[in-house]
Amino acid sequence: MAGRYREQRSASRSEWRLVGRKEELRALRASVVEDGNSVVLAGRTGVGKSRLGQEALEVFRAAGFPIARVTATRASGGIPLGAFAPVLQVRDPEPGAVDNRANLLRRCADALVARAGQRPLVLGVDDAHLLDEMSATLVFQLAETRSVIILATVRSGEPAPDPILALWKSGIAERIELDGLGxxxxxxxxxxxxxxxxxxxxxxxxxxxxxxxxxxxxxxxxxxxxxxxxxxxxxxxxxxxxxxPTDRLVELVEARLEGLTPEERSLMEIVAFGEPLGPAELVRMSDEAVAESLERKALLRTSIERSRLLIRLGHPLYGEVLRERIPGLRARAIARSLAESIEATGARRREDLLRIATWRLIGGGAEPDLMYRAAVEARWRYDFGLAEQLIRAALEEGAGFEAALLAAQLASLRGRTVEADVELGELARSATNSEELGHIALTRLDNRVIYSGKIDEGLRIAKESEENLPPSEMRDEIAARRVALLLAKEGPRSAVTAVEPLLGRATGRALAWACMPGAFSLARMGRIEEALDAARRGYEAQVELTVPTDWYPWMHAFYQAEALNHAGRFLEAEQLSTARYQEGVENRSLEQQAMFSWQLAKPVAERGHIGDAVRNAQKAISIYRQLGRPQFIDFCLIYLSQALALAGQEAEAREALDDLDRLGMGPSYFMGVDFLLSQGWAEAAGGNLRQAREKFGEAADKGERIGDHVGALAALHAWARVGYAKETTRRITELGSAVEGDLAATRVAHVRALADADPEGLEAVSGAFEEMGALLLAAEAAADSSVHWARAGNSRAKVSAERRASWLSSRCRGANTPALRAVETRARLTPAEWEAAQLAAAGWSNKDIATELVVSVRTVENRLQHVYGKLGVKSRRELADALATVDNRTPS
Structure with a gap:
């Protein structure tokens, strides 16, 4: 698998290169090299001013300037000219001369100027704010007389000697302020x-x-x-x-906090636990003057949000270091005081609930209802770790069934499915009514079935639960889960039959859930508009709920994107999935990130975004592995294999399929017939087009049988794409009418143009595919057009189509499908010769090729001799080169 066996690296501090400072380097070069001016680089600790200064000195050295560099420290700051000791070799005063301060500074300046040659010396002074007074005076005089060019760095907000401040205040040096990187x-x-x-x-x-x-x-x-x-x-x-934080990072932060008064340190600790603090909390727990002092030192910062002044630490890491180093008893006292302070004001804001509960975790005094409500809030903010701490605390304080159920749900969400199943079993034994049993059944269906893939067990749980419940919203919700299981067991047709009554009668949570398998199954059947409507209805139903379901509203966007892709509205689907993925990043929702990474990988067989699809599938697999969701890993491996196969990486594609097999999830139709499509493309990647055809044929047959019309259509199209268009024309024409959207119609047009050897029709198809964003299909159609123009003897049209194919192929970098292999070569060979050449180039022996193609070894030898003669090659290795793609690039 791509990148699977990469060695771990240590990323030591020396490996980090300078980034994001091109404009500053350009400004430094202009000031120093072109204008001969001195410059002061200012910034907070760690923004990279010293590193930028070092880089700039090397630029100046390359431009022919002599270079010297000194670094001020707190230790050298107590010694006159201490920082300059390494670079100054000052002659003793002449006999009888008065060696006063002015004379010493003059001799120092003369010594530095003497180090230069034809061009002035550039003197780098790092941490100039730590210089002693005499060194600072020397730097000022050198810059003022322009005898030496100064490049100094200073820490913003730190006191500095007056001569250093005078550098930029008097205009002698330009000051450049550096911020953190974006x-x-x-x-x-x-x-x-x-x-x-x-x-x-x-x-x-x-x-x-x-x-x-x-x-x-x-x-x-x-x-x-x-x-x-x-x-x-x-x-x-x-x-x-x-x-x-590392020990070194703790030391850096502690150095920044050095010299604080006890009152200042105390307020920093309070803010570390309580940020953001409002003015009312600040007044209760500290003194405004202390806060103002810390703000001037940039250790606190204030902001106005919704007309309210809020106080935070100057940097998030200050809080982490402070919280880790505060003694336990002190932490408890701070947390308790903060909770009481907010409670005294009535806790009016929504965010107060989580803040108070978090402080009560540390300081004690928690009420179970408060902790339960806060756990629910944290769960829906994707902070599963905090939610679990809160709910366990609620249970310790005597919380009941709802808290115990949430604890099991959180264990499942965090990947501990076995533990969750045990807790649900214990909870079921203590349940007191059918409603509680219904809630347990719903959670078990998620934990044991949806996440883990135990389909038969899920059907049993759903059946038993529905039998034990009266007609109700909960019973409908369990029935909606059963729809997903029917999809897996029997396919989209059975799922749609089961879900249509629910879509007609269900409300609330049941409707929200029914719309998910409903939208997916309707889309796979080709009923795109109904699928989009179901996704919309499900989202609207879910956002109106006062009590959230166990699945998030953005799930409906996943099914919306699914339907859009099946319709050929690829760009809309990509925009939607990308926005929802980014939302997951911002919300720190691993689940959302995984879902939309997976969705972005799915249309690779049409779009050909090979590198992106591989990365997105790998990312989703990694997250689902972390979350303990083998069923979803199974899904993602299907599309990872497909992407690798479309890149011509047969071994890697088969390795992904082997990984899928090792998961042991067993067969299902959750993804329709896409697993068979991946197997077919893996065969095609190895040059085994006949086996690919058989897999695509199996996928088409099964897709039609189970109602996966979208999958069957893609399979028939793939069948034609690997060279067997005439065999599929009738079937794909009939099936195409059952699937809505431009993609289905254009697939049919592509196959018919291939079967008719119609280069003009293939050009029109290529344009239609490109317009919808299906660049791989567009490239293949253009390549097909070039082949048929060549066979028709129209060299000008052939070259134009080949150029277009090359351009389109470059836009789906890494694609290496049979249709993209060298147009000139394909035009020269008969279909039988092309088939034998593919297998030979893949390393097959003549005997194996004969067995595969059901011909004699002699026939294979004759075909290959014709191939070698037509292509001017002498070996299988040369043959493989001759069969190179239109634009043979590796996935980026």
Missing amino acids: QPEVTEAVTAALGGQVDEAAITELMTRSRGNMLFLRELVAGALADGVLRDDGGIWRLVGELH
Whole structure:
């Protein structure tokens, strides 16, 4: 599997390169090299001013300037000219001369100027705010007289000697203020350091925690690697646990907090637990003057939100370090005081519930109802870890059935399905009425069936529960779960038959859930508009609920995107899925990220976005592995295999199928006949087009039988795409009328144009596919057109179509399907020769080819001799090169 066996890297601090500072480097070069001006780089700790200064000095050195560099420290700050000791070799004063301060500074300046040559010396002064007074005066005088060009760095908000302040206040030097890096630059830096693709959610978390501070970012990454929570999982670097500050990072933060008064340290600790604090809480727990002092030091920051002043720490990592180092008794006292402070004001805001409950976890005094309500809130904010802490605390305080059920749900959501099943079993034995049993059944259906793939067990649970419940919304909700199981067991037709009565009568939670398998099954049957309507109705029903279901409203967007893809509205589906994926990143919802990563990978057989599809499928697999959802891993492996096969990577595609087999989930129609399609494309990737045809034929037969018209249509189209169009024309024409949308109609037109050897028709089909965003299909149709123009002897049209095929293929980089293989070669060979050539190029022996094609070895030898003669090759290796793709690029 692509990237599967990549070695883990340590991403040591020396591997991080400078990123995101091109504009600043350009400004530095203009000021120093072109204008000869001095510059001061200012910024907070860790923003990269020293690193930028080092890089700039190398630029100046390359431009021919002599370079010297000094670094000020707190230790050297107590010694006159201490920072300059490594670069100054000052002659003793002449006999009888008065060696006063002015004379010493002049001799120092002369010594530095003497180090230069034809061009002025560029002197780098790192941490100039720590210079002693004499060193600072020397720097000012050098810059003022322009005898030396100064490049200094200073820490924003820190006191500095007057001569250093005078550098920019008097206009002698330009001051450039550096901020933290943005997310694109953080992405570039982390990707380069780790040497591979990094999950967007990991980047967002690292960005949030570091705020673009490169020093903090490096330490967070180093700590995550050391703790094993940042991993290369199937080619994607992901966070699989919580980030924690390293010892070095703790030391850096503590150095920043050094020198605080007891009152200031106390307020910092309070804000670390309570942020954001409002003015009322601040007045109750501290002094406004202390807060103002900390804000001037940039250790606190204020903002206005909805006309309310809020106080936060200057950086998120300050809070993490402070909370870890506060003694337990002190932490309890702070948390209790914060909770009481908010409770005293009536806890009017929605966010107060979670804040109070979180403080009560630490400080004690929790009421079970408060903790339960807060756990529900945390669960719907995707903070499953906090939700589980809160609900366990509620249970310890005597909470009842609803809390115990939520605890089991959270265990399941966090990937502990066995533990959840045990808890649900215990809960079922203590249930007191049919409603409680119904809730348990719903959760067991999610945990044991939807997440784990135990279909037969799920059907049994659903049947028993429906029999034990009177007609009600809950019974309908269980029936809706059974629809999904019927989809898996019997296919879309049976699911639609079962769901249509529910869509007519169900309300509330039952309707919201029924619309999910309903939308999916209707779409697979080709009833696209009904599927889109079901997705819309399900979403509207769910957002109106006062008590949320166990599935999130964005699930309906997944089924909406599914239907849009089946209709050929690929660009709409991509925009929807990308937006919902990004929403999952922002909300820290692993489940949502996985669902829409998977959705973005699914249309690869039409769109040909090979590299993106592989990455998205791998990302989804990694998340579902973390969540303990084998059924969903199974789904994603189908499309990973398909993407790899379409890239011509037969071994990797088969490895993904082997992984799927090893999961042991057993056959299902959850994904229609797409598993058979993946097997067919794996055969095609190995040049075994006849076996591919058989798999596509099996998929078409099964798809029609179970009502997966979309899958059957794709299978018949694939059958034609690998060279057997005339065999499928009648069937695909008949089936095409059962599937709504432009994609189905254009698939049929493509097959008919192939069967008729119609180059003009193929050009029209290519344009239609391109317009809908199906670039792989567009490229194949253009390549097919070129082949038939060549056979017709129209060289000008052949070249034009081939150029178009090459351009389209370059837009779906990595695609390597039979239809894209060299047009010139395909035009010269008969279908029988092409078939034998594909297998020979894949490494098959003549005997194996003969067995596969059901001909004699002699016939194979004759066909290959004709192939070699027509193509001017002498070996199988040369033959493989001759069969190269139109634009043979590897997935990026």
